[in-house]
Amino acid sequence: MQHLWFAYALLPGGWAERVRIGIDDGRIASIEPDVSPEASDARHGAALPGLCNVHSHGFQRGMAGLSERRGRPDDDFWSWREIMYRFLDRLTPDDIAAITAQAYVEMLETGYTRVGEFHYLHNDVDGRRYADPAETTGAVVAAAEIAGIGLTLLPVFYAHGDFGGAAPAPGQRRFLSDPDSFARLVEASRAKLPADAVIGIAPHSLRAVTPEELRAILPLASDGPIHIHAAEQVREVEACLAWSGARPVEWLLNHEDVDQRWCLIHATHLDSSECDRLAASGAVAGLCPVTEANLGDGTFPAMRYLGAGGRFGTGTDSNILVDAASELRALEYSQRLAHRRRALLADDAAPSVGQRLFEGAVAGGARALGVETGLRTGAPADIVALDLTRPAFAGADPMTLLDRWIFAGGAIDTVWRGGRKCVEHGRHFAAGPVAERYRRTLERLLA
Template sequence: MTGYWFERAWVDGGWRAGVRLTVGDGRFRTVETGAVPKEGDERHAAGLPGLCNVHSHGFQRGMAGLSERRSRPDDNFWSWRDIMYRFLDRLTPEDVAAITAQAYAEMLEAGFTRVGEFHYLHNDPAGASYANPAEMAGAVAEAARATGIGLTLLPVFYAHGSFGGSEPSYGQRRFLNDPDSFARLMEASRGTLPAGANIGVAPHSLRAATPEEIECLLQLCPDGPIHIHVAEQVQEVDDCLAWSGARPVEWLLDNAPVDERWCLIHATHIDEGERRRLSATGAVAGLCPITEANLGDGIFPATDYLQDGGRFAIGTDSNIQIDAAGELRALEYSQRLAQRARALLTSQGASPSVGASLYAGAAMGGAQALNWGTGLAPGRPADFMSLNMAHPAFAAASDETRLDCWIFAAGAGAIDRVWRGGVRCVEGGHHHHAPEIAERYRRCIARITA
């Protein structure tokens, strides 16, 4: 076993002094507070459990920065989607592995120790299934192995272009399956998983899967997490109303067994009734504030949702920018801009710190959404990080303000080391294999964009 000693570490929802951890076989064996270091222990200033990134499309890291131009007068999510379709046309499994590895290395550097990969790029460039239907899932798994990040693979079912089972577009050909081929894909995907990975299932959206298909999908993964895009765009809400007479989240709550296994990605455009009902299910709202801002999606009603007792987690979605603290900061700032007030996503009671409230909520919700344990506690996965307390942003930090300083003030360089499964992946703020991963990524992008 390896011993670690922290001057301060986040245990049981708060900072504790003199925290000594022992790690063996990828898990915490013992956790002591008020302890002194022992000979041979690694010594660090401040430690935190790693965060779960509940929503990623790894390959989209390769188009970051390439869509920031006005392509038509009504540029919006749907025009961005057309650009994304064109980008992925040429991607091979090797390209997906290279791009996704770059994204995963950056996630680890940002403090994410596990990723939920919402994986829908299944078919070859002509739209045909590979001989191995999990060829692309294998590329994602390769990226996880290369970087060391924990993986929750979420194979995505996609069959239709819009509500009511309409025909898909040409640009969607690489995503498509029917229920039988998707069952084969799920089984083959299980065989690709690296050590420490798990699997869930993801109907892409109510646009892409019919009610009957969603019911079939749930039987393929009776115990794993269930993720779905929902109510990201106003047009999506309008189209769902035209199809069913109900709003998207309303329809899900009325017709699907939404419970703690579910993670509703975005859920941006929900009304008060949907918000209250969603909070009561115990499901998680998977929020991706940086991508939602980049795409002009809108603002999730987080203040009221959290007051209702709703659970949330964060994801990097399009991977336009990979920054765990940045996602939490953007979530709070979106509420401030909408309400013209400050310090909204917290309470005035036991935890007035916005940073502490955001971090704690995202840590708990993320672990639930990916069906993975979190926290510095015996038996839990040894997924943790150390803050660089020499960073100027922490100069005046105390237990009450340390997480505020990280999320709102620190920026680059705030995270020193990151361990996943007890293995150090990041040191001095950089992934151990960052140069090699970045070089492979650069060669890949140069070929794709030539």
């Protein structure tokens, strides 16, 4: 058994001081607050539970910066999507592995210890399945193993180009399945996963899945998570109303048993009824504030949703910027800009914005990815240590540590995933070779 000693640790009951954590077989075996370190203990600053990244498209890390030039006066999500389609047409499974590994290394360096990979790039460049239907799943698994990040794999079902079973566009040919081929994909993917991985399913969106197909594939999730894009764009809401007479989240709540297994990704454009009903359902809103800002999606009604007891997790989605603190900061700042006030996602019971956001994201993220979490006995030893030597933490006490990390440029020193140290002094152990492979891959793809 190894032991770590921390000046502070964020335990389920709140901050504790002088905390000794024992780790055995990848899990937390003991927690002793208010004790002195023993001679053999590794000593660190402030311990946090690792965060779950609820929504990632790993291969899109390779697009970062490629879509920031004005292409036309009405640039929006839909024009960005065309750039994405052109980029993914070039990718081999090896390319996917190289790019995704870079994203996963950056996730660990910034505090995410598990990722929900919303994986939809299943087919070869001509649209046909690989001989191994889980060929690209293997690339994602390889990337996760290189980085050492926990993986919740979410194979995506995608069959149509718009509501009502519209024909897919040519740029979507690498995504497509029917229910039978998707079932084979899920089973082939399950066989490739490491022991501590989780598998769920991800019907892409109501644009890409008919009601009949949705009901056909839901049993494939078994007791695993179910993720779906919903209401990211105003145009999507308008098209759903035209098709069904209901808004996307309203339709899901009316027609499916949306419960704690579900994670609705984005859910940006909710009316008041949808917001309250989603909060009451036990589902998680999978928020990706950096990507949502980058794409001009809109602002999630976080004040009302959290006030109604809603659960949320954060994700890096397009991976334009991979940074856990930035996602939490962007969530709070989006509300400040919308409501022209400050400290909006805190309350009298939890006055620290940073701590309320962090603890909410830890709990909601774990629910969304189907795992245990927290610095508690028996939980996976997924631990993040803040670097308290940084100027941003000067004079800090436990009540301000998370505010300083999220809002004032604090930094991470060390990360353990499943008890294995993978980040030290802010740098992942495999950062050099992973970055070199990534660089070579991008130079070839973009030549």
